[in-house]
Amino acid sequence: MVAGAGIAQDSTDLGTIELETSRRGIQTDTAASTTVVTDEEIEARQASTLVELLDTTPNVSLVNGSSPQGAAVSIRGLGTYAGTYGTDGKVAVIVDGVSSGAEEIYRNGSMLSLEPELFREVTVTRGPGESFGYASGAMGGTIEAETKDASDFLEGGDAFALRQKIGSESNGEGWLSSTILAFAPDEKFDALVFYGKRSVGDRTDGDGNTLDASGFDAPSALVKLNYHVNDASTLTFGYSYNEIPQSDVPYDVYNPDWSDVLVDRYTKDTTAYLAYRFNPVDNALVNLEARLTYKYEDMELSSDTVSSNLYNTHHSTETxxxxxxxxxxxxxxxxNHTLTTGVEVKERRRASTISTGTYQGDNDSSAPGGTDESYAVYLADRMEIGQRLTLTPQIRFEKQTLTSDNNNDSQTCYGPTYCVTTPAIEDGTSWESEAWTGALSGRYAFSNDLAVFGSVAYNENLPILDDLRNEDNIEQSEKGVTQEVGLSFDRMDAFAGGDTLRFKLTAFQTRIWDGTTYSGIEKVDLSGVEFEASYAHPAFYADFNAAMTRGTINSTDDNFNYAPADTAQLTLGKRLFDDQLDLSFEAKHAWGNDRTSGTSGAVAPSDDWTTYGVAAAYTPNRGALEGFEFRASVENLTDEAYRPYLTDASSYATGRNLKLSIAKTF
Known part of the structure; x- marks a missing residue:
């Protein structure tokens, strides 16, 4: 006791040490190429769609990003068949642990129609990274989105909180309302209920031209319940719902001029899960979660003027x-080991039921129906060897069975006058596929500041139900090997007391063979570099990122048309008045891209462009306005008329857009 007292008397109270932070911290402690968009950044960006949250991430390209219908994401040139389909299976999208993204729907995308206000955090991993817990074929990358929780709004033992937010945007005369109710009557139970509605009219580009069918109405809802059975056990139920009803809009969401046929399009997305977590504090070998998941993605198309299957089909994917x-x-x-083991059993049922004409009730041959039954086991062991070296081997085995259902002779029309009749796929016909995939990554820290890392990964993108219409595709998987190497740096007090400097440089190379996604392309070779940096000083903060990717096909010098354009982005900001006021300026530049053989559509050559944005956020933490959040931003400040590469040549980006919002937590 005397010795203890003596030590206490000799100790020095250093007080609270506060480190400056930028808007986006760089993930320097991992070998994966990962970017985390936090709740703070989600609020600051005031995005209108989920994918708009991702366009500040290096080597991530948006398809139809300003509108949720048809929206899709390309990472390192993989993940979307731009301008035609919404997904090619090479990017995994996970919402609350539930796989998202429907099968390919011709010129209508993958139905990634999710309200950004639902989410507390979005993590983007470029390349295979640590994706093997979710997919065998995510060689492009993984997007993990986590919805909000009651604990995000209940502070200091509060039993009840209500948050109301309203917002507007000038381009399209849009408005937003979201209401969040969080309550915790005791320490065992808490709940969150969310309802939101976003409505935007047709937008205009930088030249003042109306962007056809760019407006939308999007109601959304979320329910999240947590019940803490005891100190070791927790039950969680989550349910989210999004819908987008549209009337008399062009069939093609990427290029409205592709066909003059107007349709009614009703898109719905339902995600639900029930999870049980068992994590006893006295047993480090057990941290178990069982998660039962359900996903329903639905799009109903109908036309009053044309009776072809293409415009009158009900697409649904149930998982x-x-x-x-x-x-x-x-x-x-x-x-020291962190060993993650898992098993997953999944059934995916897809139907594309024709609603009119001779083949009414059958599946449209452009989107064949059936079931995808699969099971997988996976293992990842993060091994910290001493103080400096970390190795992480991963392995996954997956087996699937694709079975045809309700695919009779059908006629598909690719326009008012061009139709093709496809022979029947006999009901009950099955194909089996399996794959062993995995990766090995390593990180070595030379010091507390400097580290090198690298990885090699092997992927197989197993056939999807859409491949039922192609005898060659259904018999083989796409295979790929990705290699990454990089350098990271993380230092506090780098140039001044309390500042923080971080950067991460990654070089990658991906080779894909046995290709089935792109017509006439069997092999794809991709290589590139990505750079992220952040600096936070007591006077200001800065974030910077840049990316460059090159791609060729079929072991020739011919360009891979879906490789993204080179980009660079800079954010400068300053926090004032005890961090109550946050002012920021952002600039993004994309170089022109003529590394393409395309002459029209999404892969037509693009010019270089630069956009600027400013934003202000005032979140008073005392006084009469405590609890309010005031935000204002101007996107595309100079009203630039531009077309991002991988966006259809007829669709320019949104022009200047002023966004305002007010939120209050009671």
């Missing part, structure tokens, strides 16, 4: 799954 995953912590000698 049920069960995941069991455990994280165990243990040591073997000088090696």
């Amino acid at each position: 049920r799954g069960l995941r069991l995953e455990n994280e165990a912590l243990f040591a073997t000698g000088i090696v």
Whole structure:
């Protein structure tokens, strides 16, 4: 006791040390190429669609990003068949642990129609990274989105909180309203209920031209319940719903001029899960979660003027799954292990039912129906060897069975006058595929500041139900090997007391063979570099990122048309009045891209462009306005008329847009 008292008397109270932060911290402690968009950044960006949250991430390209219908994401040139389909299976989209993204729907995308106000955090991993817990074929990357929770709004033992937000945007005369109710009557139970509505009219580009069918109405809802059974066990139920009703809009969401046929399009997305977490504090070998998941993605198309199947079909994808995953912590000698093991069983049922004409009730041959039954087991072991070296081997085995259902002789019309009759795929016909995939990544820290990292990964993108219409595709998987190497730096007090400097440089190379996604392309070779940096000083903060990717096909010098344009982005900001006021300026530049053989559509050559934006956020933490959040931003400040590469040549980006919002938590 005397010795303890003596030590206490000799100790020095250093007080609270506050480190400056930028808007986006760089993930320097991992070998994966990962960017995290936090709740703070989500609020600051005031995005109108989920994918708009991602366009500040290096090597991430948006398809139809300003409108939720048809929206899709390309990472390192993979993940979307731009201008035609919404997904090619090479990017995994995970919402609350539930796989998202429907099968390919011709010129209507993958139905990634999700309200950004639902989410507290979005993580983008470029390349295979640590995706093997979710997919065998995510060689492009993984997007993980986590919805909000009651604990995000309940502070200091509060039992009740209500948050109301209203907002507007000038381009399209849009408005937003979201209401969040969070309550926790006791320590065991908490709940969150969210309802939102976003409405935007047709927008205009920088030249003042109306962007056809760019407006939308989008109601959304979320329910999240947590019940803490005891100190070790928690039950969670989550349910989210999004819908977009549209009337008399062009069929093609990417290029409205592709056809003069107007349709009514009704898009719905339902995500639900029930999770049980068992994490006893006295047993480091057990941190178990069982998650039962359900996903329903639905798009109904109908036309009053044309009776062809293409314009009168009900597309639906229904997915049920069960995941069991455990994280165990243990040591073997000088090696500390974080061992993640899991098993997943999933059934995906897809139908594209024709609603008129001779083949009414059958599946449209452009979107064949059936079931995809699969199971997978996976393992990842993060091994910390001593103080400096970390190795992470990962392995996944997946087996699937695709079965045709309700695919009779059908006629598909690719326009008012061009139709093709496809022979029947006999009901019950099945194809089986399996794959062993995995990766090995390593990170070595030379010091507390400087580290190098690298990885090699092997992927197989197994056939999807859409491949039922192609005898060659259904028999083989796309294969790919990705190699990455990089350098990271992370230092506090780099140039001044309390500042923080971080950067991460990654070079990658991806080779894909046995290709089935792109017509006439069997092999794709991609290579590129990505750079992210952040600096936070007591006087200001700065974020910078840049990316460059090159791609060729079929072991020739011919360009891979879907490789993204080179981009660079800079954000400068300053926080004032005890961080109550945040002012920022942002500039993004994309170089012109003529590395394409395309002459029209999404892969037509693009010119270089630069856009600027300013934003202000005032969040008073005392006084009469405490609890309010005031935000204002101007996107495309100079009203630039431009077309991002991989956006259809007929669709320019949105012009100047002033966004305002007020939120209050009671």
